[in-house]
Amino acid sequence: RKEVEQDPGPFNVPEGATVAFNCTYSNSASQSFFWYRQDCRKEPKLLMSVYSSGNEDGRFTAQLNRASQYISLLIRDSKLSDSATYLCVVSSASKIIFGSGTRLSIRP
Amino acid sequence: NAGVTQTPKFRILKIGQSMTLQCAQDMNHNYMYWYRQDPGMGLKLIYYSVGAGITDKGEVPNGYNVSRSTTEDFPLRLELAAPSQTSVYFCASSYYKFGTGTEAFFGQGTRLTVV
Numbered sequence: 001r002k003e004v005e006q007d008p009g010p011f012n013v014p015e016g017a018t019v020a021f022n023c024t025y026s027n028s029a030s031q032s033f034f035w036y037r038q039d040c041r042k043e044p045k046l047l048m049s050v051y052s053s054g055n056e057d058g059r060f061t062a063q064l065n066r067a068s069q070y071i072s073l074l075i076r077d078s079k080l081s082d083s084a085t086y087l088c089v090v091s092s093a094s095k096i097i098f099g100s101g102t103r104l105s106i107r108p
Numbered sequence: 109n110a111g112v113t114q115t116p117k118f119r120i121l122k123i124g125q126s127m128t129l130q131c132a133q134d135m136n137h138n139y140m141y142w143y144r145q146d147p148g149m150g151l152k153l154i155y156y157s158v159g160a161g162i163t164d165k166g167e168v169p170n171g172y173n174v175s176r177s178t179t180e181d182f183p184l185r186l187e188l189a190a191p192s193q194t195s196v197y198f199c200a201s202s203y204y205k206f207g208t209g210t211e212a213f214f215g216q217g218t219r220l221t222v223v
Contacts, residue, residue, distance in 0.1 A: 032209045043198055043214035044151070087150070091209045094158065095166070096141060096202060100150025 001026055004090050006099035014107055017078050021102045023071040023088030032091035033064055035073045037084045038101065044087055047073075078106050110134050114199050114215035121189040121222045129184040129218050131199030139202045140182040141212065142166075142174065144195040151198065157182055158204070189222045196220070 006023045013019050025033075033050035048055065050062040050071055061074040071088055083106045088099035115130045133140065138159045143151040143166075153166030157176040171193060173185040182201075186193060196219050200212040 032211075034211050036211075041196075043217050044212075045214070046211045049211065089212070091202070091204075091212075093204065094164070095153065095156050096139070096200070096209070096212050097153065098143070098151040 002100075003027060003097045004088055004099040006088050006102050008100060008102060010103035010105055012105045012107060013078060015078060015080060017106075018074065018076050019078055019104060020075075021073045021086055021088070021104075023073075023099055025069050025071070025088075025090045025097075027090065027092055027097075028069065030069075030090045030092050033071050034089040034091070035060075035062055035071075036087040036089055036098070038087055039084050044098070047086070075104075078104075080106050080108065082106050112199055112201055112213050112215040114197075114218050116218060117216065118219045119221070121186075121220065123189060123191065123222060125189050126185070126187045127189070127220075129186075129197055129199070129220075131182045131184070131215060132180050133182075133199075133201040133213070134180065135201060135203070135213065136179065137201035137203045137210075137213070138179065139204050139209075140176065141200045141202075142172070142182070142184045143198045143200065144168065144193075145198060145217075146195050154184065154197075186220075191222050194220060194222045 035047040036044040038044040085101040141156045142154040155174040199215045
């Protein structure tokens with residue numbers, strides 16, 4: 001079983017839609033959680049950290065459920081510029097593991 | 109701050125050649141990582157290091173070697189290049205202490221083609 005699993009997509013949604021991504025992780029000792037965004041042929045960049053209480057940054061909301069070992073990302077009012085691959089990231093004391101990513105394409 | 113710097117950005121190797129991908133960070137991060145990303149695929153961890161003098165294998169270490177003689181540098185060595193090593197290689201670093209870790213910061217990647 002992979003340490004971090006994501007639905008690969010692709011998700012193809014119209015501009016203005018709300019889209020949600022989910023991610024599960026297997027290491028219960030994981031301590032830090034993040035969502036990254038990766039544009040085509042570019043390096044991944046931090047989108048937002050994920051906290052147990054849930055957190056919001058503009059149109060983006062991240063949730064963490066430690067009991068179920070589950071992380072989510074919600075994008076509201078999606079824009080064309082949101083088209084990218086979204087990576088779920090889990091960090092423990094020893095290393096950072098990336099999910100394989102979920103591709104999102106926003107159509108006009 | 110330069111952040112994480114990778115060199116070269118592009119390289120074409122012939123089968124059997126060797127090369128070293130350089131990675132340097134100036135953020136005083138203790139953790140460093142090497143990932144590879146094949147076209148249309150996710151990141152796979154090759155090797156990582158939790159501090160100078162300490163390295164460990166990731167998910168796909170075969171065909172690679174690393175060293176970490178300083179906090180700043182984490183070179184990745186390919187000894188006998190094979191076509192299967194054609195990929196984009198990303199170096200990253202983060203800081204971890206007492207149960208709290210920062211996010212990983214990435215270099216811009218090295219695009220390697222083995223022919």
